Amino acid sequence: MIVLKFICSITLALLLTVSSVRAAPKESLITSLPGFDGTLPSEHYAGYVTIDGIPGKKNLFYYFIASERNPSKDPVVLWLNGGPGCSSFDGFVYEHGPFKFHVGKPKGSLPLLHLNPFSWSKVIGNLSFQLQLSKFLSNPFYISGESYAGIYVPTLASEVVKGIQIGETPLINFKGYMIGNGITDEKFDGNALVPFAFGMGLISSDIYEACQTICVYDPQSETCQKNIKKFGQAVSGLNFYDILEPCYGNSETKNESENTNMPLGVHRTGVNKKPLPKRARMFGRASPFWTTRDAGASSPGSHGEPDDEAAVGWLNDEAVRKAIHAAPASVAGPWWICAPRVNYSRGNESMIPYHKNLTSWGYRVLIYSGDHDMAVPFPGTQAWTRSMGYKIIDEWRPWMIDDQVAGYLQGYDNNFTFLTIKGAGHMVAQTKPREALEFYSHWLDGKPI
Template sequence: MSKFFFLSFLSSICIVLGVSVLTKAAPRDALITFLPGFNGSFPSKHYSGYMTVGDTPPQNLFYYFAESEREPSKDPVVLWLNGGPGCSSMDGLVYEHGPFNFVAGNTRSSLPTLHLNEYSWSKVSNIIYLDSPCGVGFSYSNDTRTYESSDLEAATYTHKFLLEWFKEYPEFSSNPFYVAGESYAGVYVPTLASEIVNGTAICSVMFELWNIQIETDRQKGYMVGNGVTDPEFDDNALVPFVHGMGLISDTMFEEVDAACAGNYHSSPGERCNKMIQKVLDGLNVYDILEPCFHNPNVEEDGNGNNSLPISFRQLGITERPLPVRKRMFGRAWPFRAPVGDGIVTPWPQLISNFEVECTNDRVASVWLNDRNVRNAIHAAPVTEIGEWTICCELSFDHNAGSMIPYHKNLTAHGFRVLIFSGDHDMCVPFTGSQAWTRSLGYKVVDEWRPWRSSADQVAGYVQEYSNNLTFLTIKGAGHTVPEYKPREALDFYSRWLEGKPI
């Protein structure tokens, strides 16, 4: 089964294999030699820059690549994608599992201080952070019409990026390869995996030459965290999740259920919309344990509007030595709009709002818009492409439909798949992910059980299915799991990559 995945991936790098890959090393002009705000030695080599893909017109896709701090020549290569659609993967680098922790400066405009992150995913893997699609983060084109994208087009151009990336970094072409992401990357990841599969016929002769090695030691796969998957499963999970977590009363649940006729996905009528807004009021949808700050321009210090007592919020406190960032998305949101509707937004009543409440991204914005930082990471200057923002407004066509057929096809052909969910995320509730993974109809090979962290504490729950499918929850984590639970995130990430039981 593992052979199929590796053959699929070889199709995306077969051009590389034909140009003497072992004689070429990573590009020197992409090497990062220093980072403003950080004093000390890098834990591994870091590279960043642009890969130009396509020709009508070309797209300049920005990446940040951190080599593994363990054995870069042998450890997996992981492509990380943040969601939105329209959100930068620098989000993952700065706030989640990058090599550094960022501590805010003393003033709103001063640069943050960087310290090594003991829970970085680069501890056990080579990891590429990619700004995709074009127009997101630092990625740009000289023709802004390319900022109109879709599920399938994003997969095509990310695949093209990988072709170019492995040409530039051929020494990693034989490493195990995985795709990972969160939120709307629940669409990006399986569509990209399918795009890679579609190229398998290109290098059939080369596949035969690699046959023995592939069969014995090349298992590949993908992982998705709190990922958008299917509109009915995702959207219909929200109100029952809120009720189950004790955030609305039985009476309110009965009222909203009646108003929406039990169907929260299609939002039938004004009464349903108003009731859903009432359910959301005062809550941070990305983590129900975190306070909701309604004015993103006000400095967050823990005194914002919050409907939950401090003692309850402490259950979700992060181990990470920096203030947990409160903003993850602008107008873009992980819920799906109907095909062709463009901007993603969770519910009709929120369409008029560009800024989503409970959010602020000062640390990343200050650092990534600093001229010296941009020079250091080889990003285009503000004068050329504008300021970096965590998320941008895209015209986006949701033309891939439900991801369930994608998962069904990929798992049937040998992909190892990990679906993980922070169990306090209201944006894409774990109950919806649990329901759709079960709906695939695979045999349960390891029944629902607790899994323990490296601190020997129950960190969540796991259920394993046949066809190499695993569903995992992380106790007390919000929408961006590694941000809230960095130790536990590194625990399950490293175990799964190594094929160990979680």
């Protein structure tokens, strides 16, 4: 497979308006990477594409990794991280990219890299702008992402399909998309949080029953707000992105009587007709937290890894930036895993109509969830996928690796599949890399999972 990483992923709806490429493929070829001692396992390209049609033009940075298996035939997959405003290099360095950082590097030195045995590039290539790498134009093309990419992916896929239907060139061999722990619908996502917490044994039956009854009928009442506060106090010390992992950076708030980091779903318990006000922008990997985070800082409980020091150190090293054909920090600014300088606004529309339209046109869709993520809990995703109303053709069952249950799956007609990964958090490929490569490669190859 081939995976393309974008620094500023939220502008990808401009995919079909690319007018020029600043560097030819040969000039974009990466020959070596500081911190990695060895031969790259496949061809890597990086550079900028220029987007017309917006004031002043914009340059988007891309990173392309050719498949290590059969680059001329394997699917090409665009990967997007969430935020909005979070870099897709997050997935590259911490999830499914070809490298991993060495643990325990000497302080102050350049982080060192080693090969990732579960890199998705073993079976795909990562790309988007096929104008630049035309030799991959005939490869099957998929769009993928996680978290707030639950918004990007179906909307971008719809734009790609529109281009195909009106005969835009170059013709993209688009086949489908996949989304992991993706934000989709405010009602389904928000209403899943309290049942998820109760099912995981994180709150008492009294808190659960109070939130599910009182708050449904009167979400603004004092009694409801008191129970929401109790809920927040009960879960405040947890890593919302993976309840099995430690919650880094939350020591100063986890024991406070009033938790200001309650996820949005806490304020959406029950089927509320009048939701409480919510923030228009969220930082920290689609974080539903109410408090604003400084650029580059880790949200309490937001990361499976203790911090982003390695990625920040590596991607802000000028030798690394030169090697990957990125502008120096003096021109493009420093790299942060999530950038508040990206302006983004969103309405309250549901993505479910997009999924219905795309599946009705015959495109393949895989919706997957790490089952220990509390930021976008899997019961909400399971509920909205079921609400599509499609006939079940592969009834709920475990999927296995080496005779062990790796998760559960339910397949619907119209090439629509919902899948869970046992023990995984919000970043599935980071917490369960082997399992992620397994279902990902099987699905893309059209094999049973």
